[in-house]
Amino acid sequence: MSTQAQDQSEIFNGTANVGLRDARSVDGTDTRAIPAFVFGEELAEIAEHDPRVVVLTADLGRSNRATDFGARHPDRFVNVGIAEKNMITVAAGMASCGYVPFAATFGSFAALLGAEQIRTDCAYPNLPVRIVGHHSGMSMGFYGTSHHSLEDLGMMRCIADLVVVCATDANHLRALLRASMDHPGAMYIRLGRGRDPQVYNVVPDIEIGRAETVRDGTDLTIIATGSEVHPALDAAERLATDGISTRVVDMFTVSPIDRAAILDAARRTGAILTVEEGNVTGGLGTAVAECLFEAGEHVRFRRHGVPDEHVPVGPPAALYAHYRLD
Amino acid sequence: MPVPTAPTEPRIADLAERARFVRTETLRLTRIAGAGHYSAVFSCAELLAVLYYSQLRIDPTRPDWTDRDRFVMSKGHAAIGLYPLLADLGYFDPSELDSYTRLGSPFGDHPDMKRIPGIDFSSGSLGHGLSICVGMALAGRMSGLDYRSYCLLGDGELAEGQIWEAAMAASHFRLGNIVAIVDANQLGIDGFVRDIMAAEPIDARFAAFGWQTRRVDGHDIGALLELFAGLPAEPHGPPQLIVADTVKGRGSARMELNPDWHVGNLAGADYDDVMAELEAGLRPREAE
Numbered sequence: 001m002s003t004q005a006q007d008q009s010e011i012f013n014g015t016a017n018v019g020l021r022d023a024r025s026v027d028g029t030d031t032r033a034i035p036a037f038v039f040g041e042e043l044a045e046i047a048e049h050d051p052r053v054v055v056l057t058a059d060l061g062r063s064n065r066a067t068d069f070g071a072r073h074p075d076r077f078v079n080v081g082i083a084e085k086n087m088i089t090v091a092a093g094m095a096s097c098g099y100v101p102f103a104a105t106f107g108s109f110a111a112l113l114g115a116e117q118i119r120t121d122c123a124y125p126n127l128p129v130r131i132v133g134h135h136s137g138m139s140m141g142f143y144g145t146s147h148h149s150l151e152d153l154g155m156m157r158c159i160a161d162l163v164v165v166c167a168t169d170a171n172h173l174r175a176l177l178r179a180s181m182d183h184p185g186a187m188y189i190r191l192g193r194g195r196d197p198q199v200y201n202v203v204p205d206i207e208i209g210r211a212e213t214v215r216d217g218t219d220l221t222i223i224a225t226g227s228e229v230h231p232a233l234d235a236a237e238r239l240a241t242d243g244i245s246t247r248v249v250d251m252f253t254v255s256p257i258d259r260a261a262i263l264d265a266a267r268r269t270g271a272i273l274t275v276e277e278g279n280v281t282g283g284l285g286t287a288v289a290e291c292l293f294e295a296g297e298h299v300r301f302r303r304h305g306v307p308d309e310h311v312p313v314g315p316p317a318a319l320y321a322h323y324r325l326d
Numbered sequence: 327m328p329v330p331t332a333p334t335e336p337r338i339a340d341l342a343e344r345a346r347f348v349r350t351e352t353l354r355l356t357r358i359a360g361a362g363h364y365s366a367v368f369s370c371a372e373l374l375a376v377l378y379y380s381q382l383r384i385d386p387t388r389p390d391w392t393d394r395d396r397f398v399m400s401k402g403h404a405a406i407g408l409y410p411l412l413a414d415l416g417y418f419d420p421s422e423l424d425s426y427t428r429l430g431s432p433f434g435d436h437p438d439m440k441r442i443p444g445i446d447f448s449s450g451s452l453g454h455g456l457s458i459c460v461g462m463a464l465a466g467r468m469s470g471l472d473y474r475s476y477c478l479l480g481d482g483e484l485a486e487g488q489i490w491e492a493a494m495a496a497s498h499f500r501l502g503n504i505v506a507i508v509d510a511n512q513l514g515i516d517g518f519v520r521d522i523m524a525a526e527p528i529d530a531r532f533a534a535f536g537w538q539t540r541r542v543d544g545h546d547i548g549a550l551l552e553l554f555a556g557l558p559a560e561p562h563g564p565p566q567l568i569v570a571d572t573v574k575g576r577g578s579a580r581m582e583l584n585p586d587w588h589v590g591n592l593a594g595a596d597y598d599d600v601m602a603e604l605e606a607g608l609r610p611r612e613a614e
Contacts, residue, residue, distance in 0.1 A: 090464065090495065093458040096458070
């Protein structure tokens, strides 16, 4: 079997990735560029020279490709079975002994089921645990609300001493994972659709907490995060044909948010639209609004995302179109 | 560093004195706070004394020593009984305890690993401690270290589902370097554990999960010393569970097996009466 065929076989083996089938037919994304699929590989590379890295999964190693790490570092790979709360607290115990554990599961189970473990066992003791919530947002499509993670940004960003970041694409995830090794405290790393098209041609030089302006403009700023950065760039391109010059800011760190970048965008463009793949209540848009109003910046402002409702069942691409997030 | 030795009368007497110290200090500190968990400490006073003065491989001059035994007080509300022991062992100056629960104090009702030398993990939310120990035990194995991870659990706490997630993991990974102790003091907040959500048979339940189990009178220092001395040193063997049969509130007649005393405050003559009772040391219970 060719490598590519093996990749495809593995994608469709895990139920977690069935939703990708239609996505691939829509945009033909190269599987190797899917953020979730460089997760294990990149960590395996980091672990070659950093003995602190361990990876935990809760019976989703095939879905999140933690198995790529496990194949190269079996002695530092832990599968705890379908027990997400245990996984997060076990990771905290390991972190207290000097390791930097990456605990990965669906965003819904990581952030919603594991919220208290993240707060009490990881963030409060300020331990370097990395909670990786993948297939977040509504990327699980027709699996429905139990598997959707629309509340995670809002929930995670109200936990003190927890850095909340979203991976924009595969290259960006590599950069995030590398940068995370230098952060002493806990992090929630959100992987979006699992098929995010490329925004960064190379692994970007990022700083956690510093937003990236990925397109300059003068009339409007779109502040997006994770899976919505690429659609924001597409929208900016379309607006340009209507004569509207649009700046696009990749706000990949949702907490602590880059206030300077928000205020700069407000003053230079006078209008801000936030875009996120999640419930608009409490997430990125709310964080930007708090910043603007507290600074007295009364710009034109709108939040775009999923309204405060449970989304219907449907293939991911259909859901993105339904909510105009594509 | 304490080294386990055969139980002798003077040794048992010394540890009984330490347990008495745990109880009287708990009374003193609770008076500063105005309320506290007396009875949950009284049930594990002997356990704490035996662990800290005999069993744990620790060095108070090096609280971050990588090869130290870990101790996770999963029933974190008994921390008020642990603080005086840590001070007595030299982890910090005993006078620091006078700030107990005051604004900004390192010493709250539940232990804070960031601020208190000798606390290996912050706890308070019941049901988490055994998972912490699984993580510590896996880390020790990965690092090639032979320390043990000890966990002190309550019997009421066993209703938390995460305990059983961790119990499965500990036996699946053959973490013989974990020693979990259930302070089976019989009471929760709302009454007897057997009425609220029965935990027994605790030993049989853990045995079914793949643990090696033992049962002991948790107030019998000689029995505890013998039991701990007999724990197998098999880091890849089954995890070890000890059910310590105890009495919540042990040492104070008014508190023993009395659910009204889960959290309480002794004032005036009541405080003096109970302090005198505790200073006299344990007496046999009427039923015994």
